[in-house]
Amino acid sequence: MKSALITGITGQDGSYLAEFLLEKGYEVHGIKRRASSFNTQRVDHIYEDPHAGSGRFKLHYGDLTDSSNLTRIIQEVQPDEVYNLGAQSHVAVSFESPEYTADVDAMGTLRLLEAIRFLGLEKKTRFYQASTSELYGQVVETPQTEKTPFHPRSPYAVAKMYAYWITVNYREAYGMYACNGILFNHESPRRGETFVTRKITRGLANIAQGLEDCLYMGNIDALRDWGHAKDYVRMQWMMLQQDAPQDFVIATGVQYSVRQFIEWSAQELGITLEFSGTGTEEIATVAAIEGDMAPALKVGDVVMRIDTRYFRPAEVETLLGDPAKAKAELGWTPEITVQEMCAEMVREDLKTARRHALLTQHGMDVPVAHEG
Ligand code: NDP
Numbered sequence: 624m625k626s627a628l629i630t631g632i633t634g635q636d637g638s639y640l641a642e643f644l645l646e647k648g649y650e651v652h653g654i655k656r657r658a659s660s661f662n663t664q665r666v667d668h669i670y671e672d673p674h675a676g677s678g679r680f681k682l683h684y685g686d687l688t689d690s691s692n693l694t695r696i697i698q699e700v701q702p703d704e705v706y707n708l709g710a711q712s713h714v715a716v717s718f719e720s721p722e723y724t725a726d727v728d729a730m731g732t733l734r735l736l737e738a739i740r741f742l743g744l745e746k747k748t749r750f751y752q753a754s755t756s757e758l759y760g761q762v763v764e765t766p767q768t769e770k771t772p773f774h775p776r777s778p779y780a781v782a783k784m785y786a787y788w789i790t791v792n793y794r795e796a797y798g799m800y801a802c803n804g805i806l807f808n809h810e811s812p813r814r815g816e817t818f819v820t821r822k823i824t825r826g827l828a829n830i831a832q833g834l835e836d837c838l839y840m841g842n843i844d845a846l847r848d849w850g851h852a853k854d855y856v857r858m859q860w861m862m863l864q865q866d867a868p869q870d871f872v873i874a875t876g877v878q879y880s881v882r883q884f885i886e887w888s889a890q891e892l893g894i895t896l897e898f899s900g901t902g903t904e905e906i907a908t909v910a911a912i913e914g915d916m917a918p919a920l921k922v923g924d925v926v927m928r929i930d931t932r933y934f935r936p937a938e939v940e941t942l943l944g945d946p947a948k949a950k951a952e953l954g955w956t957p958e959i960t961v962q963e964m965c966a967e968m969v970r971e972d973l974k975t976a977r978r979h980a981l982l983t984q985h986g987m988d989v990p991v992a993h994e995g
């Protein structure tokens with residue numbers, strides 16, 4: 624039985640990858656952080672009670688800032704594959720916590736690679752690094768390929784650039800099977816609530832049910848190449864099954880604006896929006912409503928405004944990936960379109976919003992977090 628160790632198993636990708644590897648028959652180990660409240664909601668459904676026998680899913684306490692802990696876990700697990708998905712992954716937050724972001728995202732990657740080498744596992748353990756389209760930042764060519772030069776635009780992207788190159792370096796210096804997946808944005812109903820797509824689907828579902836009044840957004844002109852996380856974790860595994868390690872761009876090859884994503888999400892709720900005004904004065908107003916999914920709204924309500932607090936000190940305006948290499952060499956193509964994904968996210972968030980609205984109607988206090 625093959626074994627895999629996943630850092631960031633409690634995150635969006637980690638949870639889908641764990642499911643995928645368990646289906647493939649792997650023994651799956653994951654690193655979870657100690658937190659003051661439960662942080663395993665995304666993997667609770669695959670958790671196996673250790674008292675019930677020897678399961679194939681195991682969680683270990685750990686942190687990417689703690690090398691002795693990482694070394695001990697890797698020594699214990701002796702993994703065939705390590706997927707380094709753990710990160711302070713929020714670009715805007717990295718401007719607030721640049722040093723911590725560097726420690727986790729850059730040094731954390733080095734700590735893992737060093738642990739593998741130190742334990743003499745460099746010929747056994749294959750290593751996947753969660754690299755990112757944020758590396759391209761201020762893009763110099765469109766679409767972006769594996770050969771497009773990098774120009775990172777945030778402490779997050781600069782940290783991930785170190786992680787990218789140290790992964791390449793350990794491959795070249797020590798012959799490790801180590802590779803980078805340069806992944807463009809990918810989302811799902813499990814996406815963190817403060818990333819833009821989930822902020823929109825959750826926010827609009829809450830507004831439709833009367834739990835929130837308005838969505839406050841940053842730069843809605845930003846263009847992104849959005850795919851579904853389920854499609855992207857499949858590709859992460861495929862990258863570690865080749866004869867030789869290589870880096871790949873994973874993207875859909877299609878880009879849309881944040882504004883367009885807001886429109887789709889509203890349409891999924893039966894709401895037609897009208898955008899008016901420009902720059903920081905832009906607003907979105909309800910122009911028409913169909914069906915019964917937005918009982919709290921009426922025509923003329925303003926459901927989106929711009930709040931400059933969500934602008935970033937340096938913005939990545941446009942990203943569009945070229946997945947030609949992944950298609951040609953690995954036969955990978957994404958199966959879920961961005962419109963299907965948006966609809967799935969809205970449906971899931973609407974279910975939760977309806978439950979919360981019902982509880983509120985019955986006098987229960989359900990706090991709604993607004994940050995994003
Ligand atoms: P999430 O933010 O959903 O998950 C991040 C994970 O990292 C969580 O499990 C989190 O734990 C864990 N983590 C955070 N800090 C530490 C730490 N100090 N030590 C150990 N673990 C830590 O990210 P995604 O699943 O969306 O992304 C997975 C990876 O892919 C990340 O590295 C991200 O930067 C990268 N990436 C993501 C893209 C995307 O569009 N989703 C695109 C390109 C790259 P906890 O649950 O406790 O917070």
Ligand code: GDR
Nearest residue numbers: 712714755756807808817818819840841842843845933995
């Ligand atoms: P990104 O994702 O920065 O691309 O990083 P995010 O969803 O946060 O932002 C995408 C774009 O939307 C704009 N935007 C807003 N973003 C947020 N979060 N909140 C807002 O209110 C808002 N309004 C507009 C942003 O400015 C940006 O242009 C994600 C993360 O998953 C990274 O870890 C990963 O590496 C990259 O995708 C690829």
